[in-house]
Amino acid sequence: MVTVLNPRRIRSGAALAVACVAVLPLTAACGGGGTEPPQWADGVSASESPSPLPTPTDVETTSAAPTPTAVRTSRPAATTTAPASRPRTMGQRSTVTVSVSGGLAQSQTFTGLHQDGCGNPSWGLLTVRVNNAANVSSVTFRYQVRTPVPFSGSGSARTLGNDRGSWLASLGPFRADPRNSAGGAINVTAEAKFKDGSTRTARTTTSLKACRR
Template identity: 85%
Template sequence: MVTVLNPRRIRSVAALAFACAAVLPLTAACGGGGNEPPQWADGVSASESPTVLPTPTEVGPTTSAPTPTAVRTSRPATTTSAPASRPRTMGQRSTLTVSVSGGLGQSRAFTGIHQDGCGNPSWGLVTVRVGSAANVSSVAFRYQVRTPVPFNGSGSARTLGDDRGSWLASLGPFRADSRNSAGGTINVTAEAKFKDGSTRTAKTSTSLKACRR
């Protein structure tokens, strides 16, 4: 039995075979053959999950950093230089003392003086001693008698020879006054004046004794 081939059919089969030959590699790559998964054009396996790009995070409006609060600091105490000390005067550099005694030739047991005619002694001796004798120009004193009828007075002192460190003066006698028969206190203030014009004072007190008529 002779099989007569149909030329038209032969051309169709040939075309089909040619097409399959051209498509076969692509089919194998797409899973048409074999057990390997198809490959993407860039060589990444289809079984691998594609890399998921992160979703851009929405950024809110930019907030400025808070302004730092200024811290108030205390200023260091202002130091002022001490004023230059002035030179001390002669009076400031000296010493001065004053006392009242019973006077020359009188009893040493002196407690005060009497008014004239009311007892003895009736006058006292004021003695002023100065530390810087060479710088003294003069010495004076004043007194205040605290009696019911008060009175006061003043006097000057004198030196003994060349000793300008000791100055003497008399206190009293005082005229008798019946209103002051009970006596009182006598306050004495001595003042020394120095060659530079400065002064220095000293004080003491004694008593005016009660009248003993």
């Protein structure tokens, strides 16, 4: 039996095959051939929807903590009690002065004492005056002679009669010493002691004259 091929059918089949190859180059069959869906180049099935892009994580914004407000506390007014003032002593309530003069029946022009045998006067009259006379119990004095060879001493003053506001004492005479022939300063400190035991002092300065003999 001889089969006669239809040339028109052969040409249409060939054209169909060429079209399938051009349109679906990635398929294994065309025109109903094969049951699996086509594959993408990266191996992901066309029937599967691509995974969605990851959503950016929402950043939770936190507001800065409020700065605590300083609370001013009122302090109670400080109560200061003034210290009780102590009663002033007799010495604090008194004034004391001391001076040195040329002595009784001597010249009123006085610039200092001469060393014994080197001139006149060789001794001086020390006078201490206290305004709070009724409360004075005693008056003493001490002296320091600032010569090259220094020396010092002390003594007590006495009142004249009932006048306890004036206290008198003698200063000198001082022996002449060749080493002290140039003389020097005499510092005198008088101290009045009161009946309550308090004291008050006063100071003065005179000079020991140079000795030339």
